[in-house]
Amino acid sequence: MIRVAVLDDYQNVARRYVDWSSLGDDVTVDVFGEPLGSEEAAARLADYDVLCLMRERLPLPRSLIEKLPRLKLVVVTGGRVRVIDFDAAVAQGITVCHTSAGESEHATPELAWALILAAARHLPDEFQRMREGSWQQTIGTTLGGKTLGLIGLGKLGSRMAPIGRAFGMRVVAWSPNLTQEKAAPHGAEAVSKTSLFETSDAISIHIPGGAASKDLVGAAEIDAMKPGAILVNTSRGPIVNEAALLAALKEGRIRAGLDVYDIEPLPKDHPLRTAPNVVLSPHLGFVTEGAYRAFYQDTVDAIQAWRMGKPIRVLAAPGA
Amino acid sequence: MRLAILDDYQNAALRMADWSSAQQIEVVPFTDHAHDPRQLVARLRDFDAVMRIRERTEFPRAVLEALPRLKLMLATGMRISRSVDLPATRELGITVCSTEVHHHTTVELTWGLILGLMRRIHAEAASFRAGGWQVGFGRGLSGKTLGVLGLGSMGVPVSQIGKLFGMNVTAWSPNLTPERTAPHGVTCVSKEELFANSDVLTIHIPLADSTVGIVSAADIARMKRDAYLVNTSRPALVDQKALTAALFERRIGGAGLDVYDVEPLPVDHPYRSLPNVLATPHIGFVTEENHRIFYEQSLENAKAWLAGAPIRVVNGDQASELIK
Structure with missing residues (x-):
């Protein structure tokens, strides 16, 4: 069983905008609507294989990554990301992929x-x-x-x-x-x-x-x-x-x-x-319906590709 | 000379120009609007001159005839003469002067309303002030269709900005041809297509007898369920009953409105409370810069008239450049 956590879905649309069941019966998806503080994140995300991040809302510094032993894949929406410690991720065997920017x-x-x-x-x-x-x-x-x-x-x-x-x-x-x-x-x-x-x-x-x-x-x-x-x-x-x-x-x-x-x-x-x-305005820069639909579809595609052993839009990967 | 300044809603008239430089003028601003012609006549009976902002107060013949003392009208940014009976002013010996105005402020407001509607700025800002954070989703502009009704002095700049936002820009007006839209990179479409395909439809056509009600109930009925109608032009261009009904029944996404049949808009009017209306109080031309022009040039106009050599006259023998 692969456990996927979708984070910071403030507007509660992640399940509406893409069909997560297309990932297969052996994948379970949990969606978090409220932002998690870093301590709370360590406790609540420890049992997940895949984290889906909305832009830079949850930073992943080394200290948090080291508390997530089961983590294998991070998919972050959009392009440039400055809040993930890529070295720490790679050292722990984690692959980091991103999505296209879409209309964002x-x-x-x-x-x-x-x-x-x-x-x-x-x-x-x-x-x-x-x-x-x-x-x-x-x-x-x-x-x-x-x-x-x-x-x-x-x-x-x-x-x-x-x-x-x-x-x-x-x-x-x-x-x-x-x-x-x-x-x-x-x-x-x-x-x-x-x-x-x-x-x-x-x-x-x-x-x-x-x-x-x-x-x-x-x-x-x-x-x-x-x-x-x-x-x-x-x-x-x-x-x-x-x-x-x-x-x-x-x-x-x-x-x-x-x-x-x-x-x-x-x-x-x-x-x-x-x-x-x-x-x-409450950080709406990239927040449009079209951008989110593209973000979530690309996220599902990235998880799918990673499972097939051919990860796409890779930002960092072990052995890469 | 006693000068009445009408519709000074912001109580700005006295600070906008150096009235003290014309000692012989006694300035009396009115900050409320006289809706009733009798009230207007009563208000102006003892004045030699009146200054009016744009078309906020109409001067039909009956009002002008009831004001025997009135000799000078200081109009501002006057574009069309529908709201003052100019032949009557000539017969009655009233000199009408006007001023320049920057029209691109209306283009700017139009985009403020379009972006506000599409990105739900008003709802998000209100929620944010009340302690919230991200309550909904806006829509991106790029790839959407902008319909411009009237590709003239306002419609052209509005269309160019739409193109720069990555929108597919279409236009229609009764005499528009593909030859005239092509140089602007705008697609000429039928009226039916304009209403049926636009995600945002914005009106920029002059008001004339032939354009009253040019946006009809049937046109509004053709619009997409999530499309927005924006009117910063003139209220009479749109069948207001049909628009209000469409907004009540949520048959369109919403409206961005700056102009109303009755202004100031009555306190209990549905446009003030409908959740899908982004309403502004006729501020298309209301900027510090335009008000400076209105007041400074009106003061010059008043001084020139007092000196017996009136300037910027729009009801004289020579057609002024100010009025088209």
Whole structure:
């Protein structure tokens, strides 16, 4: 009997979006809807052969992997993953596979634009006030003619640039290794980090998380922003220093649209939940029905292929 | 000169321009809307000039004739003349001036509504504020079909952004041809196809006698069960009864609406409470930048008129560039 655990199925759709029984009678599948802390994970996942992870919601450091003696296969949804200790996995004879990105690569830039537009026009507030019976309490900001600043002009950032231009915006970009030659084909102008923060009316972050980008946007960068400018983060929470951001929001110096947080799910009593001047979404970047259907189908396919001895989309494998 | 400023919902009129630079103008803003023409006449009887924001207050002949003291109307961002009887203003000796306006703010709001509907931002944001985390699923845009009703000055930029989001973009209007849609990379379809195949259908056609009710009950009935209808254009383009019924009966996915038959929208109107409606309070043109243009140019218009050399006149002998 092979035991499969599907983790972090917040919306309770894993069983609906794919037919797990296609894996055969000798496979049992358990679905976990609530996030597991690392200690709880060690206790509750010890008896599984296969773990199916939703993106980076559950990190697999060496300390946890070593507590999962039965584990043989990890399937993680999406492409790039930074929270799995691949060396530890391989040392313990575990294969790690991933799924295709599906529409999730489009979905994050879409969400970034949803947050920019919502912040610019106070949409959640005006919508809520319509529900409450009022009419036009705010005056929004025009994007056309303004400057969009992109931090990172890779796979996601480069999708943002032409849309900014179609909205009539000037597009500037910065990342540690960005050059004018790399920026120009995307219709963006490479600028210094300082200049990006000083001149942009809306800033959107599209660089990877990790140690190198932690606190990349701190108090100094936020202070340099124009009054009322918009900061949108759909990448990873720690890229923006939370305390500095919270202070700026409370003082009404800038506005923000946030989809990612230092701790996810964000604690119920976290001060960001009640902060002013910010549009908040619960890490929806890649969360679309189409992306999930593809994630779960690819997950089943990956388990199937691994059982046949021919694992697909392998990130790490013993003896590889 | 006594100047009334109507429909100053945000109480912004006095800070938006330096009225103190024109000492001879006494400015009186009204933050509530006069729905009834008699109420409007009573309100304006003792004013020489009135400033109105876009088309929030209509000025038919009967109202104008009841205001003998009125000599100057400061219109703003005036695009079509349906809401002011311009021939009547000429006969009555009322000068009507207008201002510029950035229309792309409506394109921006249209995409705010489309993305909000598709990704359920409003529901997720409300749940999040109340302590929740991921209550449902949005839909991706890429690969979906965007239907643009009217491929003109609004429809073209809306369509181009749809293409950049990876959508399959189609368009229809009564006189649209494949020759006119092709340069924009947009597929020209029949009205039936537009309604039957779109995942998101957005309306960008001018209101004219021929386009009143151009979105009929039969058109709405053709829409997919999960499709969204977005109207940031004019309420009269859509059979509102048919739309409300379709939303009540969940025959379409939902609607993103910014314009209403009666504005401000009555407090008990179903659009305020239907779960499948994302409603905004006619903010298509409402941005800081547009309001600056409205107020600063209106102040210039008032000063020029006081000096006997009116500018940006839209009801004079020469057709102004401001009004199309």
